[in-house]
Amino acid sequence: MSDGNEYDLLVIGSGPGGQKAAIAAAKLGKRVAIVEKGSMLGGVCVNTGTIPSKTLREAVLYLTGMSQRELYGASYRVKANITPQDLLARTSHVIGKEVEVVRSQLLRNRIEMITGEARFLDANTLAIDDRARGERLTVRAKNVVIATGTAPARPDGISFDNYRVLDSDGILDLQFIPSSMVVVGAGVIGIEYASMFAALGTKVTVVEKRDTMLDFCDREIVEALQFHLRDLAVTFRFGEAVTTVDVGESGTVTTLASGKKVPAETVMYSAGRQGMTDALDLEKAGLEADARGRIFVDDNFQTKVDNIYAVGDVIGFPALAATSMDQGRLAAYHAFGEPTTKLTDLQPIGIYSIPEVSYVGATEVELTKNSVPYEVGVSRYRELARGGIAGDSYGMLKMLVSTEDRKLLGVHIFGSGATDLVHIGQAVMGCGGTVDYLVDAVFNYPTLSEAYKVAALDVTNKIRALKAFS
Numbered sequence: 001m002s003d004g005n006e007y008d009l010l011v012i013g014s015g016p017g018g019q020k021a022a023i024a025a026a027k028l029g030k031r032v033a034i035v036e037k038g039s040m041l042g043g044v045c046v047n048t049g050t051i052p053s054k055t056l057r058e059a060v061l062y063l064t065g066m067s068q069r070e071l072y073g074a075s076y077r078v079k080a081n082i083t084p085q086d087l088l089a090r091t092s093h094v095i096g097k098e099v100e101v102v103r104s105q106l107l108r109n110r111i112e113m114i115t116g117e118a119r120f121l122d123a124n125t126l127a128i129d130d131r132a133r134g135e136r137l138t139v140r141a142k143n144v145v146i147a148t149g150t151a152p153a154r155p156d157g158i159s160f161d162n163y164r165v166l167d168s169d170g171i172l173d174l175q176f177i178p179s180s181m182v183v184v185g186a187g188v189i190g191i192e193y194a195s196m197f198a199a200l201g202t203k204v205t206v207v208e209k210r211d212t213m214l215d216f217c218d219r220e221i222v223e224a225l226q227f228h229l230r231d232l233a234v235t236f237r238f239g240e241a242v243t244t245v246d247v248g249e250s251g252t253v254t255t256l257a258s259g260k261k262v263p264a265e266t267v268m269y270s271a272g273r274q275g276m277t278d279a280l281d282l283e284k285a286g287l288e289a290d291a292r293g294r295i296f297v298d299d300n301f302q303t304k305v306d307n308i309y310a311v312g313d314v315i316g317f318p319a320l321a322a323t324s325m326d327q328g329r330l331a332a333y334h335a336f337g338e339p340t341t342k343l344t345d346l347q348p349i350g351i352y353s354i355p356e357v358s359y360v361g362a363t364e365v366e367l368t369k370n371s372v373p374y375e376v377g378v379s380r381y382r383e384l385a386r387g388g389i390a391g392d393s394y395g396m397l398k399m400l401v402s403t404e405d406r407k408l409l410g411v412h413i414f415g416s417g418a419t420d421l422v423h424i425g426q427a428v429m430g431c432g433g434t435v436d437y438l439v440d441a442v443f444n445y446p447t448l449s450e451a452y453k454v455a456a457l458d459v460t461n462k463i464r465a466l467k468a469f470s
């Protein structure tokens, strides 16, 4: 084989994890190639997941006028009859731009892009099949990063036709805005899409096997979200499993194990995702995946085969674009002996429901379980001038503070700007800051960031009151 096909690092998959692994290695002066199938440059993140769903949400918020209704009245709309084309035009535009950003970053860093599906021949040798061109390439690499991500899991016995029965990939080929929809699965993706369709006026029924949803979030905030979604005509069926989905001429009927039947124009499945490892021939490299297609790695993202790393959704929780990027960077550093720190535990979680939810640090449930004494400070957007200006009367920021050393233990936000605002709390917590910093800090006025100061004063007053008794 010629030297032309030998790399210091071969990355499989061009999503956030793969991109950042490739760029980090290239910055260290290594010869790097990234393999990607057909038209998926940028991965699930850019093409079918994060970017399209967040762009759709933005289009929904804008066109429905949803976020302006407190100010202009319940009937306010930017466009009366919103069509899939209205929503998807914005999505394709943003996807196109993002693909170009990824391509240009890879080119600037002299990373070779190879089109095709990669599979192992041994731990250092891979075959890459470009079926569209009928070409096969064999490459060798000192190190390999597997960043192949996931695909929606499709339960047996359900016929997906991308018209009446779809998953989150199928939403991007949506042909009509349904008047009613069943969403199966109340995970992050299910709830995000349930809110978008509810905002569009679709009557949504969410069916979830568990008795609750988003268990990892603050309970009070999840309750607030459920209240808001119910207000948008969302029905929750918790503790219920789907047995069959029957498709007819004019719609679908979803039958639940309890015997209930839910008619709807469409059904959207969001019942977990499966690691993309089947095509990799992992066993030829001495590796295997679990039943959900996930690869096991250690804290350095190294698999049990020393020169092979795995990052991003293919290694499981938290399966977020932001985390995947850092995992990729750290894996590449470790592979080439560059000093690294471990991935920080302080990772924000963002849920782009309508309204949005974000948090960092511990929840009340976790602190209580671990017997960590804390006090809660709350700020409500309706008391902030910016909340009034923006027409957000429901938003809130909740801060959990240690009553022992006054350090911030967690920040939970519901409402406009939550996913951005959370980073203030993250920065204070990351630097080991106390609530006193937020009491003394001067914030721009009028802003939503002011919520930090209000919540900090609230919690400080509560801690002071506690001291008065002890």
Ligand SMILES: Cc1cc2nc3c(=O)[nH]c(=O)nc-3n(C[C@H](O)[C@H](O)[C@H](O)COP(=O)(O)OP(=O)(O)OC[C@H]3O[C@@H](n4cnc5c(N)ncnc54)[C@H](O)[C@@H]3O)c2cc1C
Pocket: 012, 013, 014, 015, 016, 017, 018, 035, 036, 037, 040, 041, 042, 043, 044, 045, 046, 048, 049, 050, 051, 053, 054, 116, 117, 118, 119, 147, 148, 149, 150, 168, 189, 276, 279, 280, 311, 312, 313, 314, 319, 320, 321, 322, 323, 324, 350, 352
């Ligand atoms: C609907 C939806 C909404 C989301 N919203 C958010 C959000 O708001 N915020 C957030 O942080 N995260 C979000 N995510 C998750 C986020 O998209 C993922 O965490 C992220 O894309 C994972 O990155 P990755 O590096 O694992 O690769 P992925 O983005 O999953 O890409 C993997 C790539 O590998 C390629 N590939 C697979 N097998 C092979 C092979 N054998 N050869 C060559 N190429 C291969 C695939 O074609 C794919 O392009 C969302 C996901 C979905 C589905």
